[in-house]
Structures are given as structure tokens and as C-alpha cells.
Amino acid sequence: MAEYLTYMGDGKRIFCTREKIIDDLQAGMAEAVEVGNVPDLTSEELAMLCDIVCDRNRIVSVEPGNEVVLSNDGAQNKFTGDSGSSGCGIEMSALAAAQVHERALSMDTFEFGSLDNNYSVKPLKAVIAMQMQKMEDMQNSMIVPFFYGAMPNMGLYYEPDGPFGNPPDLMREGKIEEAQSEMEKAMDMMTRDIEFMGVKMQEAGSDGFNFDTTASAGDGDFLSVLRGVELLKKARPEAQTMVGMSSENVIGIHGMLDYKGQDVAGIYPHDQAKLAEMAGVDVFGPVTNTKSGKSLAWNMAYSVALIKECEKKSNLPCHVNMGMGVGGIPMLETPPAEAVTRCSKAMVEVAKVDGI
């Protein structure tokens, strides 16, 4: 019986029959339906996914006319970072990296971010003047929409890195209400920082702000970004905002937060997109997390089922995150091109995403 080269979610190469791939696709979809409360994929969609997984070509792509927008996060890190951060270890300036992405790699957007300053909202306040000058200089050489990018990274607002008490530590000591109170203080500060950073970078000519790995510190992190976007759009309505998530489900670290009456904790991409829209976000970047013990087929069907519903329910353009450990792609620092292109094709042609 014919077998096809494919991968596990941890990157291990495996060979599977078409029947096994079909079984895994159905199981992955079933898991998404259960955890995310999303509809089944149709039999035609599952067949399309099966054909994508079983394609004998090493690299696959979309049919002409199905191309989508390619936006970016992580700024110049993909060249300058080391392999542990999916980088290539090539020393180049932020401007050179931006121009390579724009002119050689055909990215439709790019961003400037300070990786020397943790690529995070809080520490960047201290170097805002230098960041503004660089943004102004770089904008003079760029044509594609060029954003300022940073991670919200609310963890940096807590001890030992920040001024507020560490919520998990406080909870472990039984101080639940105090932990929640510290989170709320951190949220207020991060919201103000987002507005400050965003307004300053708009003054320097930025086309907008790209929030990378939103909600990595849970529901408070996500809520702060939503509030920050609201304030930024009020102050600078021309600022385009892209909010890319960090995980498929908003972790309930606070557990009792709401945004305009909608619960924040525990929600999946299709509900996250709704909150983003309410806040005035312009492009939403949903995420699904690859399960390392499952196959590429399982993870692909799981991810496509969740993202398809997000795309369907969202009035915003959705640019799904595709890379190491997300979007069905294996959890490897440099994921195999076979997996990256297959999952990307599935997202475009089955989940019908607006961009990647």
C-alpha cells in the first residue's frame, strides 16, 4: 500500500497510508469541533486536505488567483536572530531586513521593532526617541505599509521584571484577590504604554502598530491590548492596527474579566476576532497551537476547522499565524518546508483566510 512522507507535530518524519491520513484528519477536526465549538469541515474540505497532505511534491502552493496578503511579525529577527528563534543568524540592519522582505521576499507589510529592547512594549518606552528617529528614517525608504511592532508581553510588568506583584506567586500563597488586583494595575499601565508608544510612533510616520503574540500573559494581556487599541485609534484614527495572537485560547490568568460585556478568558479565535473588531482593530491574526504528539494531518484539520470558523464569523481581515508550532506546522525552530507550504495552502484554500 502506498505511503506518503509526512511529519509529526514535533517534526519527526513519518510515512503514512492515505487511510491513516484520512483517519488523522477526521480526528483532528473532531477535536477542534469539541474544544472550539466550531462546525465540522465538509467531506469535500477533508478530501482537499487529504490531497494536500498526500501531494508527492515537496513544496506545494495555491492555484493562480488564490494568492493572499503576506503580513509579518518579528521584524528583522528572521534574518538576524539565532536558530533558536527561527532566525538565520545573518547580521544586517533593520532597514536592510525591511528592504529584503519588501523587495526580495514580496512581503505586503513589514515592521520595525527593537529586538535589543526585548521587542516588548514596556522596555521600549525608555528608548522611544531613538525608535522614532529610526522609524522616520526607514519610512523614507519603504513603500509597503510599514508598522511599528512589539509584543505586549504583560509578564514584564510583574515581579521580578516589573513593579507589580507576580499573580501566580500570590495565588500560590492564597492571595487570589490581591493577585487579581495586581493584574488590573498592570493592565492599566500597559494600556497607557500602548497608547503612548502608538501615538509616538505615528508622530514619527509609522503606518500603524503590529501587536505580536498578544495574550501571552493571558486574559489581562488581551484586554489591555484591546483597550490600548481603542485609545490609540481615538488619538490617531489613521493608525492601522494588527493584533496577532499568541495561542488559540485566551488563558484565564485573571479569570473574571470582560470586554464590553463579553468574557475574555477561555475564548477561541472566532470569539477573539469579535472582541478585536469591537476595539477597532484593523487586521486580526488568529493562532492555533500545534500538538506535538499528533501528525501533520491531525494538526492541519484541527487548525483549519478553528480558523475557518474565525474567518467566517469575523468582519475583519484575518491573517493567520503560520510558523514554528502554530497553524498546524510542527514545533521545530526551522520547520520543514513541506509542512509550512501544506498548512499554508490548506489555510488559504480551505479555511479561506485573507492573509498569512
Next chain:
Amino acid sequence: MAYDQKASAEVAKEAIAAKADLVNLIQEGYTAGIQEVGDLYQAKKLFLPHIMSAANAMNVGVNLLTPELEKAGKSAGEGLGKFLICTIEGDIHSIGKDIVAIMLKVAGFNVVNMGRDIPVKDIVAAVKNDKPKAVGTSALMTSTMVNQKTFEELLKEEGVRDKVITNIGGAPTTQQWCEEIGADVYSENATDCVNKMVAKVKG
């Protein structure tokens, strides 16, 4: 659910005074309650404050009952042995590790939560001194997961690798990484960790 520590203590005190079956109270009461909270947490119906509150309430009651059980020569749970758990050197992420610690305790392990950013040499020292059945390390970054490998190597250098079951977890870690560094068990999440470790120690 109320997560009421005072009520939890009162129930324990009443049971002691009434000479009730304390093992049954722990297994059918406290443990059953927190298992339900754990299930709801996995289902994204309850969140971190709830599971931490429930664990705190359970601990208040169990801590009152444990001395009484020891006097009677009984064990509070299945007595699966000591389990050291920590976030590895260089890494300050602790939430997932703390939830795993709670769930392992519920399953019957005597859990020692060493905290976060624990130097590899300190974990090895704890293995030598405390002689645990198992040790679990968590890493949430590709830059810190390498310390799980260092830990395995240091255990071998110190001659205690075969004395303990090693368990690894954390977002960037995988079964393949587990095999590559020579760890015994990879856990994808808290439930996976409990299932695999209970099976491992029971043989």
C-alpha cells in the same frame, strides 16, 4: 463552587472529632472536588484563580487531616512517592508547572514544588538529598529547554540518573526532544503528565 478555606477546615475538624473515615474524606471529598475543578479547567470553563483557590482550600483541610492519619499509620492518598517539580534554570514561567504540581498531588504524589528558575545543580542536589521517585522540569523557551539536557547530563555525572524518573514539559518541548536528551517521560499538558507518571511509577 466557593473555594471556602474556612469551611474546608471546619469539615476536616468535624471529621476528626467524629472519628470519621479520614482517608475516605480525602479521596471522596477533597480529591473528588479538585478533580472536578481540574476537569473544568481543562475544558476552559474554569481558570487559574479557580484551580489555585480550590487547591488552597483542599490543602487547608488535608493539612489538618494528615497528622491524624500519620498517628494512625495511614496514608492520605495512593502514596505514589515523592515528586520534585520546578521550572528549569533561566526560565521564570511557573503557571503551567504549578497546575501540574496540583494535579500530581491530587493523583497521590508527595509533590515538592521547588519554584522557578531553579539552577540545574540545585535540582541535582535535591535529587541526591531527597531521593524522589520522579523529578519534573518545565521549560517555556527554546533558549531554556537546553538546560533540561544539561540536567540529564549532570544527573549522569553525579551517578544518580538511574535513581530517578525524569519528566519534561513546557511549550517548546516534544517527545522527540525527550528522546534526544534521554529523559524518561514527555508530558504535553497536566493531564498527560498525571496519566503517564502514574502509569510509570505503577509499572
